[in-house]
Amino acid sequence: MACQQVTVARIYLHESEHLLSKLMKFLHDEEMVAGVTVLRGMTGFGRDGKIHTASLVDLSLxxxxxxxxxxxxxxxxTVIRELLRRMDLSHVVTWSGVRHLKEE
Incomplete structure (x- = not known):
């Protein structure tokens, strides 16, 4: 099995920031990064301490x-440097990893 060194970046947002479509367009159309996944949280809080949560009764936006x-x-x-220049992103985390490639 072949391996490739990669860096994984994780960007934390809130839906109310309305940055997702702009961010996806940048990552897909302009930078063509190797892979992207978007996860929608059930609950969470950030620096402001405000808890954002979803329930069956109250579907938060x-x-x-x-x-x-x-x-x-x-x-x-390079992508992160450009993202930080273009968008007001306050939480970006990166770490090194290994991408395992299936040999053909």
Whole structure:
């Protein structure tokens, strides 16, 4: 099995920030990163301490979102630098990983 070094980036947002479509367009259309996943949280809080939660009775429109993407380390660094320049992102986390590639 072949392996490739990658960097994974995770961006934390709230739905009310209305950044998801702009962020996805940038990652997909402009930067063409290797892969992206968006997770919608059931509950969460950030620096402000305000808890955002969903229940069957009250479906909030301000739930936490996690946008996670990966690519080669140099590309991720460049993408994050450009994202921070263009958008008001306050929570971005990265870590190194290994992408396992199936041999054909």
């Amino acid at each position: 301000d739930l936490p979102l996690v946008v996670e993407f990966y690519d080669e380390p140099d590309r991720v660094e």
